[in-house]
Amino acid sequence: MAKYTVAVAGATGYAGGEALRILAAHPAFEVTCVAGHSSVGDRLGRHMPHIPQLADLVVEDTTPEVLNGHDVIILALPHGASGALAAQLDPDAVVIDLGADHRLEERSAWDAYYGGDFYEHWAYGMPELIIGRDAEGGYVRQRGVLPGSRRIAGPGCxxxxxxxxxxxxxxxxxxxxxxxxxxxxxxxxxxxxxxxxxxxxxxxxxxxxxxxxxxxxxxxxxxxxxxxxxxxxxxxxxxxxxxxxxxxxxxxxxxxxxxxxxxxxxxxxxxxxxxxxxxxxxxxxxxxxxxxxxxxxxxxxxxxxxxxxxxxxxxxxxxxxxxxxxxxxxxxLNRGTAGQAVQSLNIALGLPEDQGLTKIGVAP
Amino acid sequence: MAKYTVAVAGATGYAGGEALRILAAHPAFEVTCVAGHSSVGDRLGRHMPHIPQLADLVVEDTTPEVLNGHDVIILALPHGASGALAAQLDPDAVVIDLGADHRLEERSAWDAYYGGDFYEHWAYGMPELIIGRDAEGGYVRQRGVLPGSRRIAGPGCxxxxxxxxxxxxxxxxxxxxxxxxxxxxxxxxxxxxxxxxxxxxxxxxxxxxxxxxxxxxxxxxxxxxxxxxxxxxxxxxxxxxxxxxxxxxxxxxxxxxxxxxxxxxxxxxxxxxxxxxxxxxxxxxxxxxxxxxxxxxxxxxxxxxxxxxxxxxxxxxxxxxxxxxxxxxxxxLNRGTAGQAVQSLNIALGLPEDQGLTKIGVAP
Amino acid sequence: MAKYTVAVAGATGYAGGEALRILAAHPAFEVTCVAGHSSVGDRLGRHMPHIPQLADLVVEDTTPEVLNGHDVIILALPHGASGALAAQLDPDAVVIDLGADHRLEERSAWDAYYGGDFYEHWAYGMPELIIGRDAEGGYVRQRGVLPGSRRIAGPGCxxxxxxxxxxxxxxxxxxxxxxxxxxxxxxxxxxxxxxxxxxxxxxxxxxxxxxxxxxxxxxxxxxxxxxxxxxxxxxxxxxxxxxxxxxxxxxxxxxxxxxxxxxxxxxxxxxxxxxxxxxxxxxxxxxxxxxxxxxxxxxxxxxxxxxxxxxxxxxxxxxxxxxxxxxxxxxxLNRGTAGQAVQSLNIALGLPEDQGLTKIGVAP
Amino acid sequence: MAKYTVAVAGATGYAGGEALRILAAHPAFEVTCVAGHSSVGDRLGRHMPHIPQLADLVVEDTTPEVLNGHDVIILALPHGASGALAAQLDPDAVVIDLGADHRLEERSAWDAYYGGDFYEHWAYGMPELIIGRDAEGGYVRQRGVLPGSRRIAGPGCxxxxxxxxxxxxxxxxxxxxxxxxxxxxxxxxxxxxxxxxxxxxxxxxxxxxxxxxxxxxxxxxxxxxxxxxxxxxxxxxxxxxxxxxxxxxxxxxxxxxxxxxxxxxxxxxxxxxxxxxxxxxxxxxxxxxxxxxxxxxxxxxxxxxxxxxxxxxxxxxxxxxxxxxxxxxxxxLNRGTAGQAVQSLNIALGLPEDQGLTKIGVAP
CATH class of the missing domain: 3.30.360.10 (Dihydrodipicolinate Reductase; domain 2)
Structure with a gap:
């Protein structure tokens, strides 16, 4: 099966790096683009030596032109930096924003804690979140909102x-x-x-x-x-x-x-x-x-x-x-950011929810 | 001036060790006895290599006979272990208990959280504790209770x-x-x-x-x-x-x-x-x-x-x-245990309150 | 495909735990037995909470009877403890000893550093070790010794x-x-x-x-x-x-x-x-x-x-x-002990050498 | 006795901070000037909160005018930064350079590892260094060089x-x-x-x-x-x-x-x-x-x-x-830098060699 191609913006940061760490071993995805700012032109291996199989990727500039053309786009950018960029991304791509710009449903909440431009909220990427009850009294969860979604907001850690x-x-x-x-x-x-x-x-x-x-x-x-x-x-x-x-x-x-x-x-x-x-x-x-x-x-x-x-x-x-x-x-970084994002991505794309993820910790 | 002699019980534990660390550099005290249990007969240097000047002291058994005869006795023993021992100590010695046995004023509180024998409460060794108001509305503090005290209960950290x-x-x-x-x-x-x-x-x-x-x-x-x-x-x-x-x-x-x-x-x-x-x-x-x-x-x-x-x-x-x-x-260990105890001891004996103590932290 | 069953002795130690951590997510193996000493009768989850999928296994005694009957037996025991036990294990099982007992080829080396009973050396489980040259001058490696091996000595870290x-x-x-x-x-x-x-x-x-x-x-x-x-x-x-x-x-x-x-x-x-x-x-x-x-x-x-x-x-x-x-x-624990052992096990059994293993580190 | 006044350049760095930490509790010295670069105008407490008694000092600019006029001047500056500055300092002040500029006796060694301007070597501030033998075969040490010295080079850690x-x-x-x-x-x-x-x-x-x-x-x-x-x-x-x-x-x-x-x-x-x-x-x-x-x-x-x-x-x-x-x-920072410097300073000024210093470590 052809793999989904993935572009990661903010690839040299910790959140972006964790997304790469997970995706590099995920059977359904192939990282085909990494984008940054001050690191443009660097080998990724210089910044992420713990992911040997991606070391030869070269960091590109963070522009819509660079990010578009991949099946999945992951935005690991500072709060406030992804809203305007997201508007220029391919509507058919699956975009996951690991920052805050598309999490809040209420403008008043945004204004009170962030300020600046308010962006529409996206499907919230926390599958286990309880969002109501079904007819039998069982929990309805956020998981059900995600299949087919093309815009997902990753929760804060x-x-x-x-x-x-x-x-x-x-x-x-x-x-x-x-x-x-x-x-x-x-x-x-x-x-x-x-x-x-x-x-x-x-x-x-x-x-x-x-x-x-x-x-x-x-x-x-x-x-x-x-x-x-x-x-x-x-x-x-x-x-x-x-x-x-x-x-x-x-x-x-x-x-x-x-x-x-x-x-x-x-x-x-x-x-x-x-x-x-x-x-x-x-x-x-x-x-x-x-x-x-x-x-x-x-x-x-x-x-x-x-x-x-x-x-x-x-x-x-x-x-x-x-x-x-x-x-x-x-x-x-994992459950709190990139792992949860990949879990949501799996659901959005109809893949097994736990594919490419682990529930085993590195202890001691 | 002749120094006060000090015996420390529980000398090879962390609280006892911190008492030794402070007293070894205190101009008014001389550590003349260290007592332990499983370490009896060992050079102190084996357990406390960070205090070179006390390295040649030999750990003695934890008995009233060993501890009596020193001006000051510091008990750094597990909760419940000092109450009975304390009753056999020289009434003229200044005894500080770093454990819990003499902290609580109410038997009901002791029974609810500890159980076993209840011992009388001693002067509480937290000089800065506010315990009331004076006629002008200023704070009355625990410090005032300590001068001349012969039995002091060190607070928990x-x-x-x-x-x-x-x-x-x-x-x-x-x-x-x-x-x-x-x-x-x-x-x-x-x-x-x-x-x-x-x-x-x-x-x-x-x-x-x-x-x-x-x-x-x-x-x-x-x-x-x-x-x-x-x-x-x-x-x-x-x-x-x-x-x-x-x-x-x-x-x-x-x-x-x-x-x-x-x-x-x-x-x-x-x-x-x-x-x-x-x-x-x-x-x-x-x-x-x-x-x-x-x-x-x-x-x-x-x-x-x-x-x-x-x-x-x-x-x-x-x-x-x-x-x-x-x-x-x-x-x-210091403010929370042994430092506060030495501060209380200084007050009890009429020494400068800050003698042998520091308010400077080891950073970075 | 039926999975190989695995028994791990020393399962509650750090080396045994790392073997379990890897095997729990390995597609070709199923952990069917965990053995210990002082922990016999405990749920494994009490000792290895980081491996949720194995939490309900119960620790058994470390005897040949318990260990035999599984396809693979991993011995994560103190040095000197596996030699005698190994002699009683099923000759058809693949046994990997993570301890020292079967690493040294020369009795004189054993006597100089360990002493006590000397056990035969097993196939040394370091696939990348250079052990000679082929006709064209290329490196011959230890990897070639491992296929089909039933007794493997895991190297020290x-x-x-x-x-x-x-x-x-x-x-x-x-x-x-x-x-x-x-x-x-x-x-x-x-x-x-x-x-x-x-x-x-x-x-x-x-x-x-x-x-x-x-x-x-x-x-x-x-x-x-x-x-x-x-x-x-x-x-x-x-x-x-x-x-x-x-x-x-x-x-x-x-x-x-x-x-x-x-x-x-x-x-x-x-x-x-x-x-x-x-x-x-x-x-x-x-x-x-x-x-x-x-x-x-x-x-x-x-x-x-x-x-x-x-x-x-x-x-x-x-x-x-x-x-x-x-x-x-x-x-x-991983490359130095259990990861290298699983890699050797993969080779011994004809599985892909990297199956169930990762070369990606958890950074930062 | 009047205390020696001390100016510390590089006061907000780690080496300068350790000098301040020691001097703040030293009975013979009073820190009267702290100098920095990007921190000029800041309260020292903002950078060194672990030294409460110096918190209200204000960071001054690092110039000869600011540093001169104090009995002792401590230079905790990057390698190469103190040589030129030192030439403008009061010849009667005791100056200790914690950097490298005045450590090496041979220009060839300086050129091979540092390069740039070579400055004269100062009395080397390692009192215990063995530098020869006396008539009876006992060790002659660097300590003997230091009394009365006005220029001291602190060794690297x-x-x-x-x-x-x-x-x-x-x-x-x-x-x-x-x-x-x-x-x-x-x-x-x-x-x-x-x-x-x-x-x-x-x-x-x-x-x-x-x-x-x-x-x-x-x-x-x-x-x-x-x-x-x-x-x-x-x-x-x-x-x-x-x-x-x-x-x-x-x-x-x-x-x-x-x-x-x-x-x-x-x-x-x-x-x-x-x-x-x-x-x-x-x-x-x-x-x-x-x-x-x-x-x-x-x-x-x-x-x-x-x-x-x-x-x-x-x-x-x-x-x-x-x-x-x-x-x-x-x-x-202490023995390797600022403690050794204060020890050398004590010797240079005829103070007790261990004054203001401790040999007790903070353990555990």
């Missing part, structure tokens, strides 16, 4: 972790939605290949934990609220019924997000046993290939999901504080 | 981080006390020199973040509640007016705690400007040698306090979530 | 790194063989899941580099000498013509070996240009799927091979010191 | 590690000098606060080991050869009697150098017992406050010297390879 951790609680009404608190321990690859900030230098990162973008300013917040609204059976316009304290903390690791999310129990939640609440998690993720609900009492560690598209999930009840605690461990 | 982070908010009524959430990113030395758990092995720790003791079970919780009650001008018996969700997360670093603590703003708190709230922090820690309230907008990083007795503190207001966020970065 | 780094120089007579020096920076997973040594605890490993087994005592040395003898066209009995200074240094990472190997240039070597010497490396590894000779001037980094069966290789000439420097970066 | 490791062997004729091999595992702070190289980003450093400046090109080599020549009782002009293979390898840690140095034994060396050779190390460093020769069989770990001016040293004999192995662990 912190967003993915918080959403996967908490959505069963929201879908089942176990927690109050107005006082959710999420602290995330995140690796440095999430900060990007950014040479402007001394605090991203290795010497300053080893042995240090430091928060950033705190106090309600992080631009991932509206996307989380939109997801939680959907999980609750509401629309994006209802996202303001949710309130989220969101604090990411950089820790000395390259990849990985450990999300610790908690919220006050509703009366319904408080009335349930620990086992019943754990069973809700198991049902919420039953049949979801990459979702691993850990046995009761086992807490997720990011090492177990490094390099994989899996999410390790756990729920714990703090009876003294009357709060439900939900944990998720994901690889920010 | 996570406790220290959370208390120092949040106490100004509690003292000033800025936050609701019933829904406090604390997530702490902590280094592995906090888990002790424990060879029973494979997940403390280096190979499993690199690149991984993993929570532990979650869901209201952590034994540091009642101590935090007791402290917050005091900061609010209440007694330990009122600690149940406070509710705390507490989640420690191991991250790949040896030392350091980054505490991210948040609570819903009271009306009084919500009415204040960010600058006014920051000014409350500055006033709460003015004149406290080791407390560093960072300038507005600067967030604490644990690297900046490694090896020091300093705490780096910051407060941020999340207006969208209506929560106050308080951050503290401390070295768990 | 440090051995693999040093051998792959230096063998082109030895095969071509570029260096003196009597004064080879190898320093290796190695990750902690190479030290195993060993709870007896405090210096393997995470708290003592972060931020520290420390050598071990220095001074000619390391038990990997005779195996390297044997390999170099073969690469030079000699027999194992000639290994004493080679002299190796060998110093492994633990560094704060979980996986990875960076071997820095050097030797004095022969006149032949000294007469060659840098480009000609680099070309020898390229020719030595041409067509070897997992061997990546980096472009001149690019040095290998272990991050680029984590989780993969690749070796990244480079050669540099120091004209001032008249030494050739050869570098190799490998993943000690 | 890798140089310090290799020199301290190997000089006893050279002084006693235990090793051949023409085939010395040194591999060094080094932390990222040694690479400086350099935002031009993506491979210094934290995300690319975690979990990775990577060599750099290999093949005889590293500019620290001639300085090592000069030192070894002195230790052998020769002059700098004899440095070409020594040959050094020198390979630094970055490992994932912030501070620390672990030097693994080896050389072939001379007949004299080979005839000695291990104990006799160890005794040579003990005698070579007897009475040297910061030199810690470890007991036989104990190998140095960098964690044990972090934040200190100590060097941990060991010697091992490999009888099979007929090589002597010498190990040193130092903190590159």
């Amino acid at each position: 912190n967003v993915t972790a918080v959403t996967l951790a908490l959505q069963p609680a929201v879908a089942e009404g176990l927690v109050e939605t107005t006082d959710i608190v999420a602290d995330l321990v995140v690796g440095y690859s999430g900060a990007g290949k950014n040479l402007k900030r001394a605090n991203l230098l290795a010497a300053e990162a080893f042995g240090s934990a430091v928060p950033y973008s705190v106090g309600g300013t992080h631009r991932h917040i509206p996307e989380i609220l939109q997801n939680l609204a959907h999980a609750a059976g509401l629309t994006a316009a209802d996202a303001d019924r949710f309130t989220l304290g969101f604090t990411p903390i950089l820790a000395p690791m390259s990849r990985g997000i450990l999300a610790s999310v908690s919220a006050r129990l509703t009366d319904r939640g408080a009335a349930m046993s620990d086992a019943d609440i754990h069973a809700i998690w198991e049902r919420a993720y039953a049949g979801q290939e990459f979702m691993v609900v850990l046995p009761e009492g086992v807490l997720p560690a990011t090492q177990n999901i490094i390099g994989s598209n899996a999410a390790h999930l756990q729920v714990v009840v703090d009876r003294k504080a009357n709060r439900l605690l939900a944990f998720a461990a994901i690889d920010n | 996570n406790v220290t981080a959370v208390t120092l982070a949040l106490q100004p908010a509690v003292a000033e009524g800025l936050v609701e006390t019933t829904d406090i959430v604390a997530d702490l990113v902590v280094g592995y030395s906090g888990a002790g020199k424990n060879l029973k758990r494979a997940n403390l092995l280096a190979a499993e720790a690199f690149g991984s973040a993993v929570p532990y003791s979650v869901g209201g079970t952590h034994r540091h919780i009642p101590e935090i509640l007791q402290n917050l009650a005091h900061a609010a001008g209440l007694t330990a018996a009122d600690a149940d007016r406070f509710t705390l969700g507490f989640t420690p997360i191991l991250a790949p670093m040896s030392r350091g705690i980054l505490a991210s603590v948040s609570a819903r703003l009271t009306d009084r708190g919500a009415a204040m400007s960010d600058a006014d709230i920051h000014a409350i922090w500055e006033r709460a820690y003015a004149g406290q040698e080791f407390m560093v309230v960072l300038p507005e907008g600067v967030l604490p990083a644990t690297q900046n306090i490694i090896g020091s007795n300093a705490a780096h503190l910051q407060v941020v207001v999340d207006r969208k979530a209506n929560r106050l966020l308080a951050f503290a970065a401390i070295d768990n | 440090n051995v693999t790194a040093v051998t792959l780094a230096l063998q082109p120089a030895v095969a071509e007579g570029l260096v003196e063989t009597t004064d080879i020096v190898a320093d290796l920076v190695v990750g902690y997973s190479g030290a195993g899941k060993n709870l007896k040594r405090a210096n393997l605890l995470a708290a003592e490993a972060f931020g520290s580099a420390v050598p071990y087994s220095v001074g000619g005592t390391h038990r990997h040395i005779p195996e390297i000498l044997q390999n170099l003898a073969h690469a030079a066209g000699l027999t194992a009995a000639d290994a004493d013509r080679f002299t190796l200074g060998f110093t492994p240094i633990l560094a704060p990472m979980s996986r990875g070996i960076l071997a820095s190997v050097s030797a004095r240039l022969t006149d032949r070597g000294a007469a060659m240009s840098d480009a000609d010497i680099h070309a020898i490396w390229e020719r030595a590894y041409a067509g070897q799927e997992f061997m990546v000779v980096l472009p001149e001037g690019v040095l290998p980094a272990t991050q680029n091979i984590i989780g993969s069966n690749a070796a990244h290789l480079q050669v540099v000439v120091d004209r001032k010191a008249n030494r050739l420097l050869a570098f190799a970066a490998i993943d000690n | 890798n140089v310090t590690a290799v020199t301290l490791a190997l000089q006893p062997a050279v002084a006693e004729g235990l090793v051949e000098t023409t085939d010395i091999v040194a591999d060094l595992v080094v932390g990222y702070s040694g690479a400086g606060k350099n935002l031009k190289r993506a491979n210094l980003l934290a995300a690319e450093a975690f979990g990775s080991a990577v060599p750099y400046s290999v093949g005889g090109t590293h500019r620290h080599i001639p300085e090592i050869l000069q030192n070894l020549a002195h230790a052998a009782g020769l002059t700098a002009a004899d440095a070409d009697r020594f040959t050094l293979g020198f390979t630094p390898i970055l490992a994932p840690m912030s501070r620390g150098i672990l030097a693994s140095v080896s050389a072939r034994l001379t007949d004299r060396g080979a005839a000695m017992s291990d104990a006799d050779i160890h005794a040579i190390w003990e005698r070579a460093y007897a009475g040297q406050e910061f030199m810690v020769v470890l007991p036989e069989g104990v190998l140095p770990a960098t964690q044990n010297i972090i934040g200190s001016n100590a060097a941990h040293l060991q010697v091992v004999v490999d009888r099979k390879a007929n090589r002597l192995l010498a190990f040193a662990a130092i903190d590159n």
